[in-house]
Amino acid sequence: MKLYEYEGVELFKQGGIPVPDFAIATTAEEAREKAKAIGVPLIIKAQVLTGGRYLAGGVKTVSALDKVEETARRILSSKIRGFPVNKVLLAANVDVFREYYCSITIDDYRGTPLVIFSAEGGVDINQIAQEKEEAVVQRAVPISRGLTISDARRMCRQVGLRGKDLDTIPGILVNLYQVFRNNDAILAEINPLVRTKKGEYVALDSKVEMDDSGLYRHTDLGLDQLERITNPLEKAGREIGVSYLELDGDIAIIASGAGLGMASMDIINKRLSAANFLETGGAITEELLYKVMGLVFKKEGIRGLFINVYGGINPIHEGAKGIVRYIKDHNITIPVVAKALGNHQEETWEIFKANGVHVTSGVSTEEGVEMLVELLGAKR
Amino acid sequence: MSILLNKDTRVLVQGITGRIGRVQTQWMLDYGTNIVAGVTPGKGGEEVEGIPVFNTAKEAVNETGSEAVVFFVPAAAIKSAVIENIDAGMKLLVVVTENVPIHDAMEIREYARGRDTTIIGPTTPGIITVGEAKMGIMPANMFTPGRIGIISRSGTLSYETSINLSTAGYGQSTVIGMGADPVVFTSMPDILKLFERDPDTDLIVIVGEVGGIQEEKAADYIDRWVTKPVVAYIAGLNAPQEKKMGHAGAIIRGDGKGTPQSKIAALNEVGVDIARYPAQIVDLVSEHLIPN
Numbered sequence: 001m002k003l004y005e006y007e008g009v010e011l012f013k014q015g016g017i018p019v020p021d022f023a024i025a026t027t028a029e030e031a032r033e034k035a036k037a038i039g040v041p042l043i044i045k046a047q048v049l050t051g052g053r054y055l056a057g058g059v060k061t062v063s064a065l066d067k068v069e070e071t072a073r074r075i076l077s078s079k080i081r082g083f084p085v086n087k088v089l090l091a092a093n094v095d096v097f098r099e100y101y102c103s104i105t106i107d108d109y110r111g112t113p114l115v116i117f118s119a120e121g122g123v124d125i126n127q128i129a130q131e132k133e134e135a136v137v138q139r140a141v142p143i144s145r146g147l148t149i150s151d152a153r154r155m156c157r158q159v160g161l162r163g164k165d166l167d168t169i170p171g172i173l174v175n176l177y178q179v180f181r182n183n184d185a186i187l188a189e190i191n192p193l194v195r196t197k198k199g200e201y202v203a204l205d206s207k208v209e210m211d212d213s214g215l216y217r218h219t220d221l222g223l224d225q226l227e228r229i230t231n232p233l234e235k236a237g238r239e240i241g242v243s244y245l246e247l248d249g250d251i252a253i254i255a256s257g258a259g260l261g262m263a264s265m266d267i268i269n270k271r272l273s274a275a276n277f278l279e280t281g282g283a284i285t286e287e288l289l290y291k292v293m294g295l296v297f298k299k300e301g302i303r304g305l306f307i308n309v310y311g312g313i314n315p316i317h318e319g320a321k322g323i324v325r326y327i328k329d330h331n332i333t334i335p336v337v338a339k340a341l342g343n344h345q346e347e348t349w350e351i352f353k354a355n356g357v358h359v360t361s362g363v364s365t366e367e368g369v370e371m372l373v374e375l376l377g378a379k380r
Numbered sequence: 381m382s383i384l385l386n387k388d389t390r391v392l393v394q395g396i397t398g399r400i401g402r403v404q405t406q407w408m409l410d411y412g413t414n415i416v417a418g419v420t421p422g423k424g425g426e427e428v429e430g431i432p433v434f435n436t437a438k439e440a441v442n443e444t445g446s447e448a449v450v451f452f453v454p455a456a457a458i459k460s461a462v463i464e465n466i467d468a469g470m471k472l473l474v475v476v477t478e479n480v481p482i483h484d485a486m487e488i489r490e491y492a493r494g495r496d497t498t499i500i501g502p503t504t505p506g507i508i509t510v511g512e513a514k515m516g517i518m519p520a521n522m523f524t525p526g527r528i529g530i531i532s533r534s535g536t537l538s539y540e541t542s543i544n545l546s547t548a549g550y551g552q553s554t555v556i557g558m559g560a561d562p563v564v565f566t567s568m569p570d571i572l573k574l575f576e577r578d579p580d581t582d583l584i585v586i587v588g589e590v591g592g593i594q595e596e597k598a599a600d601y602i603d604r605w606v607t608k609p610v611v612a613y614i615a616g617l618n619a620p621q622e623k624k625m626g627h628a629g630a631i632i633r634g635d636g637k638g639t640p641q642s643k644i645a646a647l648n649e650v651g652v653d654i655a656r657y658p659a660q661i662v663d664l665v666s667e668h669l670i671p672n
Binding site for chain 2: 106108109111112113142143144181184186211212213214216217243245247255256257258259260261262263265266267269270274277279281282310311312313341342343345363364365366367
């Protein structure tokens with residue numbers, strides 16, 4: 001789950017990382033009031049879970065208090081790459097002397113935290129790594145030991161930091177590592193970390209992403225996961241506990257696993273066009289699949305439905321009952337094809353067939369999709 | 381005898397008294413798995429399907445000599461359960477559990493490093509040595525005995541691939557779900573190494589998906605060490621960027637890593653035959669092997 005900049009800044013502050021004076025506002029009036037305590041010049045930043053805020057006009061510097069309300073109103077009423085702006089961050093302006101980049105992420109393949117530091121910051125790290133490779137240093141850290149201050153100092157020295165930089169920045173890196181560890185983060189990034197003309201160090205931005213599977217340990221943060229999902233169907237999927245992604249086509253997919261869902265999508269898109277990606281995970285019940293049917297038919301213009309399920313951990317015969325009950329309750333007349341294999345497969349086929357669902361006799365997803373193609377052709 | 385697991389392997393079921401633990405224990409026993417013990421803290425002395433239940437892994441190992449363990453334990457309890465079982469001397473651990481926090485997975489992986497143990501998962505359907513034993517949740521009727529080894533990142537696609545091959549007359553030696561999380565305990569090259577050495581495996585099938593660099597690392601390994609033919613399919617050709625495709629590990633990040641194109645290119649480069657769609661795996665296999 002991605003955090004808003006202000007939520008990340010709050011975690012940084014609690015973790016001992018220096019941040020500018022800041023406040024958060026949801027209305028222009030609130031921004032005007034809160035700006036007084038920060039003073040001018042200040043920066044007003046749109047809080048959206050996407051990049052490209054500068055180019056979209058979502059970040060503005062204001063040098064007079066009587067301009068705050070107007071600027072905040074303009075940003076709050078705008079959209080950034082399609083995301084509505086519900087909050088703005090007000091932050092004290094600083095005079096930048098030098099910019100750096102710090103991040104802690106995960107080296108998935110090696111299964112360890114990965115610390116990345118760059119003596120140049122402010123732009124995309126991939127770009128820095130390409131253009132100025134010698135400015136970037138990275139280190140995998142054994143998770144039981146963590147990042148020590150001497151590790152961090154060594155990294156900083158490696159890219160040429162000296163003097164006050166070398167006295168201060170390693171401590172910030174260690175604190176960032178702690179923020180990463182303490183919050184089940186998969187990314188904790190400061191870009192840029194700046195040294196001001198006054199010689200102070202400040203994190204001017206935050207990018208924090210938490211592991212969805214670790215969120216249960218952080219309920220105290222009061223973060224609303226659903227509020228972050230802008231697509232209403234994807235949000236509805238999350239609410240019933242399945243993975244749903246809306247796509248452009250008109251053939252709905254219900255799959256009992258992620259790999260199977262992706263393969264179904266790939267195969268359908270050869271001949272037809274998938275309306276969604278949906279995978280139930282391993283907790284199928286009659287009730288869940290009734291709700292899942294409601295979800296896929298919320299999208300307008302569905303022309304066909306392909307069901308692809310395996311009875312491994314899932315009781316697919318129970319799921320079939322939910323599907324056919326929905327078909328009856330809502331008088332679904334479009335072609336529905338099911339491929340159902342594994343434990344309880346015969347029972348599942350009977351339930352489907354008795355209720356007008358076409359069951360492929362083949363064992364491959366391709367054969368099931370072929371059946372749907374033929375049914376759609378016959379219908380046209 | 382195929383890899384990691386056979387009919388003699390003495391298996392413990394951790395979480396045997398839970399709803400899923402019970403059902404899956406029954407099915408694993410039906411398949412012929414040599415289950416010798418179960419563990420649920422506080423339920424020591426009970427029996428499930430005639431299998432004795434112990435309070436701790438240590439007790440179970442002492443009493444029954446169990447050497448492999450499959451976990452049906454909630455995500456929040458998995459870290460301590462796995463570490464307890466490593467300490468008890470388990471050689472093979474199969475973590476079926478989904479939604480294990482990544483930080484816990486990293487800690488487990490580091491704990492296991494340098495110890496003589498193999499951990500599969502998390503979010504794996506498990507491992508089946510066909511016709512002998514299975515540790516996990518895979519439906520038994522997908523598989524027939526034979527000489528193809530399968531490594532899959534996806535559980536359901538390991539079933540799909542197996543039933544497609546079985547129907548065409550190509551049996552399997554061992555089928556392993558690696559687990560669908562970003563951080564898994566055993567990598568694709570680790571498993572390739574086992575199949576390459578296994579005298580009962582003639583051909584290896586890789587079922588990959590978008591996200592991560594397992595397939596790219598597998599390509600490096602194949603280039604250097606694998607002499608057996610390899611066939612691969614990568615799911616998610618149509619996956620949009622920055623969207624998690626159900627599995628936590630199945631995400632194409634903004635840096636362009638983890639795309640199906642990069643995986644296909646890497647594998648193709650080292651002579652792996654690439655199936656564009658799952659059923660095509662059978663066609664490619666048929667170029668190397670004759671059916672049973």
